[in-house]
Amino acid sequence: MADPNELQVTLKILCNAYAAQLPEKLKQLEQVWEQLPLDSWDEEGFQTLHRMVHSLTGSGKTFGFALLSDVARNLEEHLKQLAQAKTTLSVQQRSHIHELMSELHRVTLHRDEVS
């Protein structure tokens, strides 16, 4: 079994790599969101958006971004509800998604303390 210090160092490297990729991931997320049509329901585009958010929910905290996981989970829950209705998004629904996306950006600045 590996030396615990060495392990912590490797874990830190993986967390740093994750942190470095976050801006690009959020940018891609925004691009998918912006490409969704305003006047109809795009099932495939919406599924892609859902999958990308789900990936942030399931990974953030593992790499030291607990708040990112929390906000992504809120967004995911919201998307899931919309995916059941499959109707064109209202102005309010769009603005709620937009708010949560902005919050995702904000919380990437909050990195958990690593012991």
Next chain:
Amino acid sequence: MADNLTRILYVEDEPDIQMVARLALEALGGFTVEICSSGDEALQRAPGFKPQLFLLDVMMPGMDGPSTLKMLRALPQFANTPVIFMTAKVQPGEVAGYKELGAVDVIPKPFDPMTLASRVQDIWERCHG
């Protein structure tokens, strides 16, 4: 207890999670881990690797975790191999649903890399206690 757990096959499509899980399970847990990026790959590689336990991510493009489980169960040598789902969807109802599909347990994501191996070990011991 029957066998010690050594060989784990983990199916996960995301490279960053693959790396941290490998670190957690191999370096920290001392397990031998085979990582597959899709259900298809798992079906190809499982017979050669002969895992004692499967860890399956639920939400994957293509074949998802539950479909992968179904296909693995169709192979006689894996008809009873324990399967743990890994998922960020952990509403109580959903967990019950996964257990009905034949999973022994569900590990919620995001997981803590420092405790993942002991969590897997605990579930294994519960299955073989």
